[in-house]
Amino acid sequence: MRAGSITKTFTATVVLQLVAERRLRLDDTVQTLLPDQVRADNALSGAPITVRQLLQHTSGLYDYIDGLFPRFRRLDQYWPRDQLIGIGLAQPRYFPVPGTRFRYSNTNYLLLDLIVERVTDRDLRTNLERRVFAPLKLRDTAYPLAGTAIDGAHAHGYADVSPLLPDAPDATRFDVTAISPSEAGASGALVTTAADVARFYRYLLHGRLLPPDLLRQMLSDTVPTTGSAPPAVGYGLGVYVYATDCGLAYGHGGSAPGYLTFALNSRDGRHQLVAHTNWNPLVDAGVDEDFWDAFQQGYCSRPR
Template identity: 85%
Template sequence: MALALVLGLLTPSAGTAAAERPRDGRTADGGPRTADGGREEARLRALAERVVAAPNPNPGALLLARDGSHHSHGTAGVADRAAGTPMRRDLKFRAGSVTKTFTATVVLQLVAEHRLRLDDTVQRLLPDQVLPGNALSGPPVTVRQLLNHTSGLYDYIDGLLPHFRTLDQYWPREQLIGIGLAEPRYFPEPGTRFRYSNTNYLLLDLIVERLTDRDLRTNLERRIFAPLGLRDTSYPLAKTTIDGAHVHGYADVTPLLPDAPGATRYDVTGFSPSEAGASGALVTTADDLARFYRALLRGRLLPAHLLHRMLTDTVPTTGAAAPPAVGYGLGMYVYATDCGLAYGHGGSAPGYLTYVLNSRDGREQLVAHTNWNSFTDTGIDKDFWAAFQQGYCDPGTVKP
């Protein structure tokens, strides 16, 4: 079973509510408070409590909703079991594959700058990666096919387990790409169907570095983090600790470390983010994620024609796991919700699970996070989806 996939599946759990209370007629983050703001925060808190409800082992949950300029949130359970720290909306966490939208945005900015074309091939851009008998020695793979997961390239995550030694081991990008390219493609002809593969985004990382003479971290900081004021967002590849106040992530590590004490409730916060790289190494907060997606969807990061392509150059995601995605664009999922289509991404990192939903104009948003996942595919993540979809959808409302 794929290591990242099994690490990212949710098993919800027990905890106590710990929502921050608004003060002085304003929301907890200082935003304006509507007349029914207290009712909305109570609703979100109840949904978060549902995610951590007994008998499940999920430590904590967070829901952050934005409707125009109005913000509401609800939390439940704990961010740190050992210290008993309550879950809070301002705590940092590992965002997993939500990172892919950030990486894709940098790639599309290079397209806007005429330094790259979506139809450029990996073979032309990275000739040193084409070796006799490896996956790139076959039919050409384009940048577009890396972005929308139609390359067919083997997901290096599927081959990690034999190489695993410790939670904090450093994974060189070249090693991970080598694992992905050493195996046959999932299907021989690129562009014919969707198959999610983290190898795609490590190759995009390498392309960005070659074109700009700067690593992806520097590009993210200069192009996205600094312009948007994402002060709590970082891209730490070599660092296994999280700076500042943060959520601790928990998982059942029995398949990896069967002799670990408390293996079914193990703190995996120190799992090396180098295992994910450009496909999932981001550390951030719920507020920073909402700010990024709103800026992106409102055209602050990409010209209109490329933003349009990001959202509409989609491929069907038939067979993809819950939640119900109906398509994948250029680094962006299209989800089917009870109140219409939503745009965003899910993110699974060891010990963490995050989803972001947005209306097309970025006005309506929901960020949902929980700090537990299991090594077995229980399908319980559908309950998490059900809870935070309710946080996104007002009854009877169709999002723009």
């Protein structure tokens, strides 16, 4: 399946590993790390934005996803990262002072992708493979960008493409499995399985990927998700905090064209549930209430 924004927790983990290695600091600014991205006519010319604020979605930067529709031509269209970042930085910020409130923006994680590349001199895929996929033996997880096919057995994804391809046969249930993952990049391009997602979060929460102090910051350095639909109540450093009927849970949702995924985990990683559907609208329609109700019921009915 395409995991969508669950990718963000993977990306954030690599960033925090670089912080642990003292190759990066959470309070380093984007303007210092990526001086070539700063121009008088783009959004980085304003108040400095920190790595922490990118991770938390408190930068105020415009979400490039909102600017894709006018430029969309076909499902297999390749989107260079620089083009997507350019779309995100060309528009004014949602709010001028970073750190003042939460506003989800995929542009944040493309900038983190570029920062990882600059700091390590390796692309994000290589870092993910060496730092996360290989150590945890995530054999069914990949970070594709150029290809549109999903290797091996997989669920086909279906979406409502009527806003983009109104003349498509059955436009409200159109097979979008072969859409280019380049449109998501570090914010959502991961292809994986429910079992691998559960294994990743389990080992992350058990402290296998980050030292205790940084794992604690990842989960507790949160901001209220003002304006977001329930069940999300907070966002940390690449991790959502969800309010469920049986207490707080940690993880992320993933919305990709044709796929909707949720991963819920207890703080200690002992209780988990990962589930996905293979239909999702291309436009943001919020959380599917029926899916969430069934998902939460499954999570909260765990053995005591």
